[in-house]
Amino acid sequence: MMREKFLRLLNIAIFALVLLLLTSAQTSLWMQIFGYFPAPLLWLPIIAYVAINRTPLETIIITQIFSLIMAPATVMPEGLLMICNLGVALSVQVFKTRIYWNAATYIMMVSGGSVVLFHLLHMLGSFMVRMPDYQPLTSPSLSDWIVQAMLTPLAAPPIIWLLSFIDRLTGREMAVENMEDSWGGSR
Amino acid sequence: MTLSGQVVQRSRCHRGHKHVRSQHDLVFPPCETPSTERATLNFFAFDLRKILVVIAVVALPIISINMKRAPGEAPWYQKPFSWTISLMQDSYSNFTSGVRGTTSMYMNLIGIKRQNQSLLRENEELRAQLGSIEELKLENQRLSKLLEFREQTKMKLLAAKVIARDLNPDHESIRINRGYREGLRKLQGIITVNGVVGYVVSTQMDSAQVILLTDRSASIDALVQRTRARGLTNGRSSGSLRLRYLERADDVAVGDAVVTSGSKGYFPKGFPIGRVTSVRKTDFGISQEAMVEPVVSASNLEEVFVVIESGNEDFGDRLSTGFGLPLLSKINSGTNSGPSSGGSASTTPKPTPLPQPAATPSVSSATPRPKPTP
Numbered sequence: 001m002m003r004e005k006f007l008r009l010l011n012i013a014i015f016a017l018v019l020l021l022l023t024s025a026q027t028s029l030w031m032q033i034f035g036y037f038p039a040p041l042l043w044l045p046i047i048a049y050v051a052i053n054r055t056p057l058e059t060i061i062i063t064q065i066f067s068l069i070m071a072p073a074t075v076m077p078e079g080l081l082m083i084c085n086l087g088v089a090l091s092v093q094v095f096k097t098r099i100y101w102n103a104a105t106y107i108m109m110v111s112g113g114s115v116v117l118f119h120l121l122h123m124l125g126s127f128m129v130r131m132p133d134y135q136p137l138t139s140p141s142l143s144d145w146i147v148q149a150m151l152t153p154l155a156a157p158p159i160i161w162l163l164s165f166i167d168r169l170t171g172r173e174m175a176v177e178n179m180e181d182s183w184g185g186s187r
Numbered sequence: 188m189t190l191s192g193q194v195v196q197r198s199r200c201h202r203g204h205k206h207v208r209s210q211h212d213l214v215f216p217p218c219e220t221p222s223t224e225r226a227t228l229n230f231f232a233f234d235l236r237k238i239l240v241v242i243a244v245v246a247l248p249i250i251s252i253n254m255k256r257a258p259g260e261a262p263w264y265q266k267p268f269s270w271t272i273s274l275m276q277d278s279y280s281n282f283t284s285g286v287r288g289t290t291s292m293y294m295n296l297i298g299i300k301r302q303n304q305s306l307l308r309e310n311e312e313l314r315a316q317l318g319s320i321e322e323l324k325l326e327n328q329r330l331s332k333l334l335e336f337r338e339q340t341k342m343k344l345l346a347a348k349v350i351a352r353d354l355n356p357d358h359e360s361i362r363i364n365r366g367y368r369e370g371l372r373k374l375q376g377i378i379t380v381n382g383v384v385g386y387v388v389s390t391q392m393d394s395a396q397v398i399l400l401t402d403r404s405a406s407i408d409a410l411v412q413r414t415r416a417r418g419l420t421n422g423r424s425s426g427s428l429r430l431r432y433l434e435r436a437d438d439v440a441v442g443d444a445v446v447t448s449g450s451k452g453y454f455p456k457g458f459p460i461g462r463v464t465s466v467r468k469t470d471f472g473i474s475q476e477a478m479v480e481p482v483v484s485a486s487n488l489e490e491v492f493v494v495i496e497s498g499n500e501d502f503g504d505r506l507s508t509g510f511g512l513p514l515l516s517k518i519n520s521g522t523n524s525g526p527s528s529g530g531s532a533s534t535t536p537k538p539t540p541l542p543q544p545a546a547t548p549s550v551s552s553a554t555p556r557p558k559p560t561p
Contacts, residue, residue: 028351036486074354135403144356
């Protein structure tokens, strides 16, 4: 029992480390190489993966932890970031109960949809923020949204492969089983 | 036959003496002529042909030496030989040089491939070196400009490098590689040689988050340089700014330079922010607003300065000289020659009182002002 808890915590810790690495890569490495060309939102495939392969409670907890980890990398208010990420995660969970198939294309599609959903939630949420100097998002950069919605699904498969590998290492059987089906076989 | 009617026969002996034999003699008399008679005979017995040959041999060089001819020109009798020889020599020379050339070309071909590969490799290396040198040169130019700027100002500046950008593209912020360990605090101004970049919103030990001027949450107290009209810039997240809360009566025209007010000392006074691109004045209300194009583009930021202390620096008097601020001089030229809007622009500055930098921003009772900003 203790070992199972330890493995679960270890799993979350390694996921958080991967999130940090990917977030840093998105904000710094991408900028060094591609300048200010819109970068794929590399943390969204992680949230999508968690939403698909974890229970709702786990999803909520992990998403909130991830939002706190990501917050220093943006000037976006923390609360708004948490709401947006949570909104994305829960939406993916609901979507999964309606439409689901075991293939890499599913994760790619969900990742691309998550990008659009995140931006929409951010735009709507920005009208509800009541902070000094904070202005709502009235002129979104739609071209950036489109580029990101196309790039993020392309980056998703290796991220998902890495996460499923971590799941296998830390004994998350359910996730591993799901991913084995996703990446080759069929249920 | 002799005069006496005798038939004689003449012959020479082995010594070359002439002997005469008559018809009665069976053989020639022996060569026993007395020495005196022999000498007399030898003296006259010369060979005319020999003499002619000797004369010709001796005379020919004398004649050829004394012949007049053009300087440098071969004698006529040498010409055919000269021509022939030169022709032959030329042919030999051409032949041998052709052979030598072909041989050497063949010999060179053996090593030419290796040499070509070596040269290609060398060329690639040189190109790579040239690229890095070019990059270093540009970096050097940038840093020299920054250094020059820092040396010529009273401000206490800290150079920083941009290391990351915002996670969310709808927010415009950057992260710099200086934190509170180097004395960074919230709201400190971030500038480049060309103008204002933004200000610090949060600090960590070795890094700080900087909100850019163009972010919709960023606002800076600003002045219209020409008329000293005061307002507040707000980002629009689309690379442009809005100058808000300008009083309705303020004279603002397209092309006007917008500079920092210098209040609170987060920024130096009169430092460029941007240029007015349009002015919007509604039929009612107590204020007007202007669209401003920032002088600093976020897309090419690499090194910035953190204003640790502005030192009451005032750039107002340096604007016209274009001191270290190439874009600023462009703004000024735009101000003088730019188109006006609403007929309110004038090239001569309006004699409005100069707003003094104060510790707290002066808030007009008629114009709504947000909370204090950098």
